[in-house]
Amino acid sequence: MWQSAFVLQQAIDSDPEGLLDYYFYLDCDIADLPLRHLVDPRVRVINAGPDLAEIDVAKSRHVPKATFLRFLALETLSKTHERVAYLDGDLYLSWGNWADLFGIPPGDYAVAAVVARPIWFNNPRFRYGRRYRKALCETMGDRYLNAGMLLIHSARYQAQEISQRSLQFYADHPDLCGQGDQSALNAVLAGNWDELSPSWNWQVSPFNYPVLADLNPRVVHFTGPIKPWNDTNAFFRRAFERMAEFLSQRGANDLLAELTNRLQPTAEVTPRRARFVAEWTGDAEKKFQRISSYLDRRDFLDTAVGLPPFGEAKSGFGLADVGTIPAAATATDILDSAGSAD
Template sequence: MHIFTAADRTYILGLAALLKSVDLNVSQSGDEQVKISVVSTRIYSPQKEQLQKCCKYQIEWQELQSNYDQLLSVSGSKLPYVKLEPRKYTKETERLIWLDSDTIVLGSLKPLWNLDFQTLPIAASANFWGNPNNYQDRNPYFNSGVLVYNMKLWEEEQLSEKLLQNARTHVWGDRDQGALNSVLAGRWKQLDQIWNNHKTDDMSSKVMHFMSRPKPWESSAPNQLWLDMLSQTPFKDELEKIPNKFKGLSSFHLKCQRLDRWLREPILKFKSYLKQQKR
């Protein structure tokens, strides 16, 4: 089994909880051959050593290899775009499980690893909020927080090249997710919502996804399941700092999130206009 994720220093606690959740649940399912690839920026050797202690499986660290500045929808972290180029960061695997670093695993991942793709290049769960680029669009639209790649078909169809080209010529408010849904429309296998569940009180979840702000490590009242994972890592002492470190930020993040929704589309369109003028 090969698991793929990415994080920067602002997501270290999220990554620590994810790694511990993989450690606890994958080992219980009897999967002995597990490889974890992490693409990182601004995570340094001492932190990587501590993160390795979160999980018995060897972590393969990769640095971000592309700057993605030529993509029209780039805003904030560039790490989500590594999903468009999985082969650049992972070798010799015919399938791959992507997990965002704000998820935790609560059950065996074997059903994902043994999935029948039925000649489709990717599997994912539907996005609960539909298509954020067009709320009137009722076509199926997936969330890119948990993905299962059919790497053989992915390479045969040169999907990374098609995705990057799409991201160079389109403005997507949801960045990598918009490009993935545009290129792979109608060509993805739908997973049950339990594999990418935003409902953080749903105990049927196999993978719980903390999609909204504040993230658990930013909250004065973090999700208990997430806390249980982090408390079993070398970062457990950070728990005492969370209430003070992020006190008052919950409402601030919500206000910023609303502002971002209002401003992102016009800003991205303006960036697109400027880049087109330079050509």
Template sequence: MERIAIVNATNDAFVPVLQTLHTSLLQNNSTAYVDFFIVDNDLSFNGKGRLAANIAHFPNAAIHFETVSLMADTDFVESNRIPKTAYYRLMAPCLFQNSNFSRLLYLDCDMVVTGNIMKLWQTDLAGNVIGAVEDAGNLDRFAAMGLDTGGARYFNSGLLLIDLERWRQEKITSKVMAFIRDHPEKLKYHDQDALNAVLYSKWYQLHPRFNAQSDLMLGITRTFDAKTARLNREARQRPTIIHYCGHVKPWHSDYQHADLQAIYRYYAQRNGGVADGAEDQYQ
């Protein structure tokens, strides 16, 4: 049975949301052994216990907790949508110096897995540092940041398939942290902007079904060529991972997309996650 390394970053407020992601992944991937690595610097004993208990009845999973420290002299741009925990993904590759894993899969908490991820896990990255999916907002962030990238596409950092050796060889963590420190005024989308600034020519474009973002699922993305339109259509029809981007989430009572919310609640109601009537306590 192949082992898959999944990395998540969370705080106590998002523990129920992460439980839902874990439940959805394990229910749809019984043929792989999944090692979950949770990176944080302030997750409570209770929060860790809830995450561990949530996967305890799955025989093909284990959970590990890793404490990270961010550079104290870095100006971390935050917002009510993106807390400092989002930056923990930058440190995750440093935790695998002595492991048997050659790659890891980082997933944001606000996702559900609706299919088998083995094809994603085994993707040949063709010499690139990461695999990712283009941001569904078709964001022209490079121009806004004043970067000449020769027409490079901008990826969404909610899912990153990371080649650990190449990441370390090219000192990506240090380079991204330096960009954050030196250019905080450029970071509208925080660490995602910084990751794109450093990796714009070193990422492999994955099928959008592996990070089917809300705009894509709702059919409101702009498409500029026939191939992208076809891939987006395939992702909407058979998403492997749905990413609930945006400020309003499916566990909020004012979420307006019933079909997407129903998918989320299907998994949330099968664990200790967000259930009906309890959505708004998780902001």
């Protein structure tokens, strides 16, 4: 829950004029959660647990049932708001604000998003997962989105009954939906969605991590198992420092101490660990060349209207070197730098 509270707080802090409404969809009553005070009072909290319980979704160790909350949230909010953005709880706003997203004129379709990272490669032969995509939808091709950030044109979304159809597709074809609700959504959209630049959903992985040393996307998405809160190699140290400041300022000191202690790296850099870090941080130029054509495009919905895809400052990511892995800050260091919390 605290990760989602952080994502929401970043959005609110970047929106001083209060242009947007904020909602937090949970599968339980927030009153039962000890860290409920982390959620900003400007956020309207929705317990969608009873509605989620009625959805027949097979459990998966990769995709928890709670991810289907996105369909419930989008279905409800698209009835009262002209446009709606959905955000996963493992996003990090590196710069800019989410209000800029709503200033982009609508495209042709109900959904705008960023293409999934397996399709970023310049060379089509590197675009893995084609058999999986073809099984979902014969005509989809490489038009497969990552559902971690979605911008919805509400009237079209409602008219096409996208939430209902996605849930029905999953119920009818769970064997095809290896990525859960994301699979179902892509099958229903069949490639008919508007494309945003990767700046709005930089799905980080070993093949694009070192590129972040020179590029600064607006939003970093910690896809995969490595998150800032379990990252002992400090790949995402900048993000964790911001998260730690958020927790410290709100008095979540026990949680902060637990997290920082968990992130203490081992002193020894074993060959196995060195290879792992090298896989993430090495060959920056080669990795950039593999996706350069995709990054150079200016026909995305946002860049076409003049929004810059990357910030001028360094992102603070992509800079780790083998053998010089920075140690995680201690809880005491963070508390001292942020000031004592009430």
